Amino acid sequence: MDLKSLYLPLVFRFLPTPGPGGLVGSVLSHLLQVDASNMVHVTRFLDVQEVLERDDDFSVRLYDGKMKATTGEFILGMNDLARYEPEARIVYKAVRREDEILARKIAAEETEAAIAPLRKAGKLDIVKDIADVVPIRFVNRYYGTKVADPEALLRLYQTSSKYLFAFWDHPEMRAQAEAAGTDLRKTLDDLIAKRRASGNISDGDLMGRMLLSNETFKDGDIGIRRSIAGLSSGNINAPLGLFVLAVDKILDLEKDRIATANDLARSGTAGAQTDLLAFREWFHEAERFVVYPPFSYRYAEADTTLAEGTSREKRIPKGCTVVTWQSLAAFDPDVFDAPYEFRPGRPRWTVNGFGHARHHCVGEAVGQVMLEEMARGLFSLPGIRRAPGKAGVVQFKSIMDGKYATSFGVEFDRAS
Numbered sequence: 376m377d378l379k380s381l382y383l384p385l386v387f388r389f390l391p392t393p394g395p396g397g398l399v400g401s402v403l404s405h406l407l408q409v410d411a412s413n414m415v416h417v418t419r420f421l422d423v424q425e426v427l428e429r430d431d432d433f434s435v436r437l438y439d440g441k442m443k444a445t446t447g448e449f450i451l452g453m454n455d456l457a458r459y460e461p462e463a464r465i466v467y468k469a470v471r472r473e474d475e476i477l478a479r480k481i482a483a484e485e486t487e488a489a490i491a492p493l494r495k496a497g498k499l500d501i502v503k504d505i506a507d508v509v510p511i512r513f514v515n516r517y518y519g520t521k522v523a524d525p526e527a528l529l530r531l532y533q534t535s536s537k538y539l540f541a542f543w544d545h546p547e548m549r550a551q552a553e554a555a556g557t558d559l560r561k562t563l564d565d566l567i568a569k570r571r572a573s574g575n576i577s578d579g580d581l582m583g584r585m586l587l588s589n590e591t592f593k594d595g596d597i598g599i600r601r602s603i604a605g606l607s608s609g610n611i612n613a614p615l616g617l618f619v620l621a622v623d624k625i626l627d628l629e630k631d632r633i634a635t636a637n638d639l640a641r642s643g644t645a646g647a648q649t650d651l652l653a654f655r656e657w658f659h660e661a662e663r664f665v666v667y668p669p670f671s672y673r674y675a676e677a678d679t680t681l682a683e684g685t686s687r688e689k690r691i692p693k694g695c696t697v698v699t700w701q702s703l704a705a706f707d708p709d710v711f712d713a714p715y716e717f718r719p720g721r722p723r724w725t726v727n728g729f730g731h732a733r734h735h736c737v738g739e740a741v742g743q744v745m746l747e748e749m750a751r752g753l754f755s756l757p758g759i760r761r762a763p764g765k766a767g768v769v770q771f772k773s774i775m776d777g778k779y780a781t782s783f784g785v786e787f788d789r790a791s
């Protein structure tokens with residue numbers, strides 16, 4: 376076994392895990408900062424922020440190369456402001472703050488449609504029945520990218536994302552992502568061309584807004600396609616993974632605390648605003664335990680120093696991949712009181728799962744609302760609990776297959 380094939384599973388086994396495993400991981404990450412891998416792992420809150428703020432020293436060029444080869448250029452891979460700003464303006468005009476209202480409505484309806492047929496069964500699979508279904512259907516409506524087979528589209532997004540958001544470059548994953556990128560580009564190009572030809576263009580969805588925009592991409596409708604691919608990918612993969620893990624975390628809590636989540640979800644549904652906010656705080660704290668994606672990565676453009684003047688000061692050689700582990704930074708004892716305790720209501724500024732600085736997530740508000748509605752639909756089910764045995768434990772694909780969740784069974788009291 377070569378060093379890298381040992382190294383990656385180890386990093387994955389330990390680093391995203393809070394608690395003792397995570398601590399072991401933190402130590403391992405320093406031991407394993409081997410020259411052969413050319414990687415630096417950053418695990419403390421302020422150091423992660425510093426890397427993400429220093430765009431000139433720690434660039435997004437690795438994303439850029441991978442995106443160009445697969446789903447197409449996108450703002451997340453653009454370091455040069457002259458490239459970034461014109462495209463970001465169009466994206467920020469399309470994804471609007473007030474879309475929270477629309478997003479809540481779509482997510483609530485799609486979650487109810489997914490759950491309703493299962494109420495009498497008293498059991499469902501969190502991955503197959505909700506996570507793999509609701510975000511892609513949400514995208515179909517919010518982006519105006521309705522396709523006959525949304526699940527096929529989901530697979531294209533997952534195959535490209537597992538390559539884009541891995542901090543290494545594996546030839547087999549690259550080949551798969553290139554093929555998925557070709558299919559994705561064709562599907563979206565067709566949808567955009569049909570929409571333009573139909574004349575049925577309103578600003579009720581993202582595609583419509585971009586087609587109507589008075590600022591245009593340098594490559595016209597191809598730019599719309601590139602951006603919709605990037606946005607939809609963010610709208611599907613991160614929420615899907617985060618949802619499964621956050622539900623898993625809540626079902627790990629003591630029984631009376633799960634019952635509280637149940638009560639909050641149900642009273643929120645009845646329209647009580649304060650309960651809605653309380654449920655949100657609960658869910659956000661669960662998200663802190665399972666930050667997903669667990670890391671971002673950057674390229675060191677020059678020899679430089681990180682955390683200068685602190686006990687953690689470190690020289691970073693030019694050409695390194697710098698991996699920022701937001702999932703571990705979420706337990707930094709310098710920032711979080713009692714970091715391993717589940718304490719809803721922590722300060723907003725400590726949320727780091729949506730990135731930081733220039734490339735901070737465009738869709739945080741929309742994505743959070745979608746997740747909250749998915750979770751409220753689920754926790755409104757009375758007596759929700761894990762299915763017995765292995766069925767009630769989240770199962771995952773292999774790391775090379777993107778480590779996506781494949782199944783996670785729960786039970787609840789049947790509707791009569």
Ligand code: HEM
Pocket residue numbers: 450451452463470605606607609610611613614617667668671672728729730731733734735736737738739741742743746
């Ligand atoms: C709800 C779960 C989501 C999570 C956890 C999440 C997480 C993230 C993270 C960590 C980044 C920063 C990546 C980096 O700096 O390397 C990011 C960027 C981004 N996300 Fe999200 N995201 C979510 C949902 C969404 C949604 C719903 C959208 C679209 C509406 C979206 C669109 C984007 C875009 C466009 C960027 C790049 C911004 C830029 O480069 O300026 N994300 N996201």
